[in-house]
Amino acid sequence: MALQVTAGAAMQCSFGLAPSTLAVLPLGRVLAGTGAASVMDHLPLVNIPPFGLCQCVANPQVAAAxxxxxxxxxxMPCVPVTPAPWLPGAPTVQIGGAPAxxxxxxxxxxxxxxxxxxxPAQATVMTP
Incomplete structure (x- = not known):
């Protein structure tokens, strides 16, 4: 079973040397303690902060260095370039008009x- 991702979720890039945390803008969103994320939360430096240093030679800065x-x-600095949304999203849950x-x-x-x-910055809580 997949868990809903919310603001503050820890992320890692396969070529980045440091983890980062997801930012979710509170514009017309569902709150699950913090803002619930959709697949459209993929904008570099807005939703996806840098991951420390990048080790991929496909990155022009890394190639030049x-x-x-x-x-x-x-x-070199790992500034993500993420032009397309996250895949796959939740097939039955919509947040802000996009899959969760x-x-x-x-x-x-x-x-x-x-x-x-x-x-995912969301935990299952067991109540007595």
């Missing part, structure tokens, strides 16, 4: 990385 270092991989973001969803970066949710 690596070339300048005579082929030694030189990580699930912890199993993935987001592709134009530089070759894949961003995934490692902690």
């Amino acid at each position: 690596t070339a300048a270092a005579q082929g030694v991989l030189t990580p 973001l699930q912890h199993t969803s993935r987001l592709a970066c134009a530089w070759g990385g894949v961003i995934q949710v490692v902690a």
Whole structure:
């Protein structure tokens, strides 16, 4: 069963060296303690902050720094480029007119990385 992702969820890019946290703007959204995310929460620097340093040579900054270092991989700032929404979204739950973001969803970066949710910022609470 997939969990709903909310603001503050921990994310990791496959080429980034540091985790990051999802930001969800409170514009016409559902609150689940914090803002519930949809697949449209994919905007770089708005929803998806940097992931420390990038190690992917498809990133032009990394490629240039690596070339300048005579082929030694030189990580550079990891600023994601995410032009398309998260996939897949929840098939039956809509948030702000778009499918809800699930912890199993993935987001592709134009530089070759894949961003995934490692902690959805929502927990199951057992009541007595």
